[in-house]
Amino acid sequence: SVTYRDTELTECSRSELRELRSEIQYVFQDPLASLNPQLTVADIVGEALAVHDVVPPDRRDERVRELLETVGLQAGHATRYPHEFSGGQRQRIGIARALAVEPAFIVCDEPVSSLDVSVQAGILNLLSDLQERFGLSYLIITHDLSVVEHIADRVAVMYLGELVETGTTTEVFDFPSHPYTEALLSAIPEPDPCWAGDRIVLEGSVPSATDPPSGCRFHTRCPRVIPPAEYDLETDSFRSIMALRTRLAEADADAGLEALLPRPDAHEDVTMAIRDASGIPHRLED
Template sequence: MKQPLVEIKNLKKYFPIRKGMFKKTVGHVKAVDGLDFTIFKGETLGLVGESGCGKSTTGRTILQLLSPTEGEVLYEGKNLLDMKGAEMRKLRKDLQMVFQDPYASLDPRLTVGELIAEPLQIHQLYQGKERDRRVDELLQVVGLHSYHAKRYAHEFSGGQRQRIGIARALALNPKLIVADEPVSALDVSIQSQVINLLQDLQEQFELTYLFIAHDLSVVKHISDRVGVMYLGRIVELADKNDLYDSPMHPYTKALLSAVPVPNPLIKKERIVLQGDVPSPANPPSGCTFHPRCSECMDICRTEKPAFQEVNGRYVACHLYS
């Protein structure tokens, strides 16, 4: 039986909208609006959806880089929201992040060696030459060389910078890594190298990934299970093969219909969604997808569908109530 590493319960993150001289709160942007899911030890959970659906905010909120508005984040049974100061700092070693932009996530004032050694210094791990050996070891693990430690981030390509970011995340021997669109800023040829590196590291160090992306082909390649987000909520969560072969939610069907097929002789039926994504500051009543759904029913306009188990997967849709 799979052991849960992280359990997310009713997670919400609202950003206040303030106006006027006194910055009075007049509303909220509901970036994450009630998530429930589990990440199991050793798996890769993919999280996909349109830009602005709350994927990155979800990852940052799980790691407590953003404070949740409501809900629970249980790491090995401990609620991270109850932890403060030194207690949370100890757990930081187990929870790391690879950021989306390899150009903005590395301090240009520090050498690569100093960047990778910084978390070791903060947590008082290794000293002197041992720390230098650890930095060299991490560089080699991600496909770089020890002499790269003396260079600065601007001297590297985008793919090499992302490898440095991965080495920095690995420095403290974490258990969970949140990879926030780690290949979206890279060329296609480099994307495959970084994806293969992440898979090799997962096997070597027994890592667990939350892999956030909008490229459905990349997510299928690396993930064990996939969650589909729309306007702050997960609308479908299933094993990757089940989800890609037989999607249940209308939004998932529309997303997958847009994935290109590398065979010009095969013609796919494209499902084109009508209208624009509603504002998370003023989401539609009932099911938030109903204004764009071709299978919308009267109940969809008034009642929010429950995120429930259906045939071994989870889906939030009145079609299966």
């Protein structure tokens, strides 16, 4: 389900989607792959103007030049091809193309992940300036938390395709509620050599997104997992049991371990070795 302004996009007809594309645009992760190498910049940006009839034909070239200057390029760049530009310049072309139809909402898919660190800030500052100038709304998809903190007003954290926490940028970064969010924030590199913060290392493997765990999808790796009330177990012991169960379910354990576990007559030493290797206590109370 994808809803935009009370409209269910998955149920829209072709004509309805075409109308909505003048309001919703997309900035792609890889600017080189998203730009047709056989077209000039004027053709790439001008195509959106023609399809949506934004300006009269005799004003399209002028409008293309205006858009290029808006994103920090030169009007003379209109006659060049994508391969003649740097990565940051190509992303600016992609942004100009998105702006051509005067949208209200732009989806930015990892807009700076393929760019050098030296040019990432320039693109993020451009997006911020355009937002203020044109009143744009962005949906920014990214794994880079520095990008989120720099440009986002609200944050939604996802794990295995499910939202686990939402809030303002300040709320999420300064007062995270979900343990997965806490782990993400603890992994942000800190340039201060005297910083003594603790990084949260999540244990276990990431489950399949196509076959996620039941209940809370994070419970197989959660450092705060709560054992069921009917078991008198320490949290660490319960996590170890769950981790072993997950390994077996995913066929990720050693072949020898898989062969030994189902046998009811397995030697006590083998059982103890498996418990030791998995961090499970030798005796569990009923």
